[in-house]
Amino acid sequence: MSAIAAIFYREGKLRFTNLGWMFWDLFYPLGYLLVFSVGINYALGSPFQTLDLDYNAFFLAGVLGMASFGIASNTAWGFFFDRDNGIFYEMLIYPLSRAQFLAGKVLFNLLLAVAQAAIAVSLAAALLRVPIRWDLWPVLVVGVVGGTAGWFFFFAIFALKIRRNDVFNTVMSVFYFLLLFASSMFYPLEPLPVWFRTAALSNPITWQVDWLRFSTIGLGDMTQVMLEGLAFALFSLLAFAYAVRCLQQQE
Numbered sequence: 001m002s003a004i005a006a007i008f009y010r011e012g013k014l015r016f017t018n019l020g021w022m023f024w025d026l027f028y029p030l031g032y033l034l035v036f037s038v039g040i041n042y043a044l045g046s047p048f049q050t051l052d053l054d055y056n057a058f059f060l061a062g063v064l065g066m067a068s069f070g071i072a073s074n075t076a077w078g079f080f081f082d083r084d085n086g087i088f089y090e091m092l093i094y095p096l097s098r099a100q101f102l103a104g105k106v107l108f109n110l111l112l113a114v115a116q117a118a119i120a121v122s123l124a125a126a127l128l129r130v131p132i133r134w135d136l137w138p139v140l141v142v143g144v145v146g147g148t149a150g151w152f153f154f155f156a157i158f159a160l161k162i163r164r165n166d167v168f169n170t171v172m173s174v175f176y177f178l179l180l181f182a183s184s185m186f187y188p189l190e191p192l193p194v195w196f197r198t199a200a201l202s203n204p205i206t207w208q209v210d211w212l213r214f215s216t217i218g219l220g221d222m223t224q225v226m227l228e229g230l231a232f233a234l235f236s237l238l239a240f241a242y243a244v245r246c247l248q249q250q251e
Contacts, residue, residue, distance in 0.1 A: 004100050004103050004104040005104070025112055025116060026116050026119055028067070029063045029066070029117075029120040030123050032063045032066065033059065033063050036059070037063070037128075038056065038128070040055050053131075056130055057131060057217050057219075058188070058213070058217075058219070061209050062186055063120060064120060064212045064216070065147065065183075065205060065209040066180065066185065067113070067116055067120070068148045069147075069179070069205065071109050071113050071116070071148055072151030072154075073151070073155050073175075075106065075155075076159045077168075077172070079105065079156055079159040079160070080168050083160070099244050102243055102244060106149050110148055110149060113144050117140065117144045121140070130216075132216055133215065133216065133217060136214070139211075139215040142211075143208060143211040143229075144212070146233065147208040149240075150208075150232060150233075150235055150236030153239035153240040153243045154235075155172070156243040158172075160243065160246040160247060179203060180205060182196070182199050182200055183200050183203045183209060185205060189206075204231070207229065207232040210225055
């Protein structure tokens with residue numbers, strides 16, 4: 001068995017030992033849509049005046065981005081937990097490179113993210129009548145896979161750098177609050193103040209969510225979405241490179 005396959009197998013075993021956890025991972029985005037999105041849609045209606053889109057359609061990409069972010073942060077927490085109980089250091093003596101270790105760690109969770117997105121998008125179309133652009137499904141898969149991987153590499157840096165559990169959880173909570181709410185996840189940016197739009201447009205969450213929104217309902221400017229996709233790819237590569245460096249410094 002190859003090094004990456006061995007790490008992939010271990011991640012799968014950890015997930016399948018708790019079917020409740022697996023069910024939650026796969027279906028909680030749909031819960032957000034049915035509770036939060038439907039409530040906002042009935043209370044406030046569409047955030048657009050000229051487009052035939054309701055809030056359910058707009059927020060679908062936000063839910064997918066939130067799920068991607070959540071899978072990545074949970075995987076990074078598992079990374080931190082392995083280091084905290086010593087299993088991580090035992091795995092470092094195995095015959096695999098640090099890059100293979102990171103790749104194997106994230107690979108199973110990428111497949112989980114794709115399955116999660118497929119369920120959420122299919123049921124959003126069936127239950128909420130969201131007008132999905134099925135022809136852009138490959139573009140959506142790229143956004144889900146690339147987004148989950150990029151956020152995992154980013155969070156892995158903190159899982160490797162931080163020593164205390166309470167500090168790690170605090171940092172994750174701060175990132176969750178600042179990155180998710182200062183983005184285009186919950187609302188369109190055009191009516192908001194300039195300072196908020198500037199902060200949101202420099203936020204990688206916005207880059208990913210705009211890509212997911214374009215690939216699910218076709219909303220957005222293609223040129224801007226492509227530029228944001230390239231920016232997120234660069235963010236992911238830099239995070240991966242630094243995460244590998246942090247791994248190499250572990251003893």
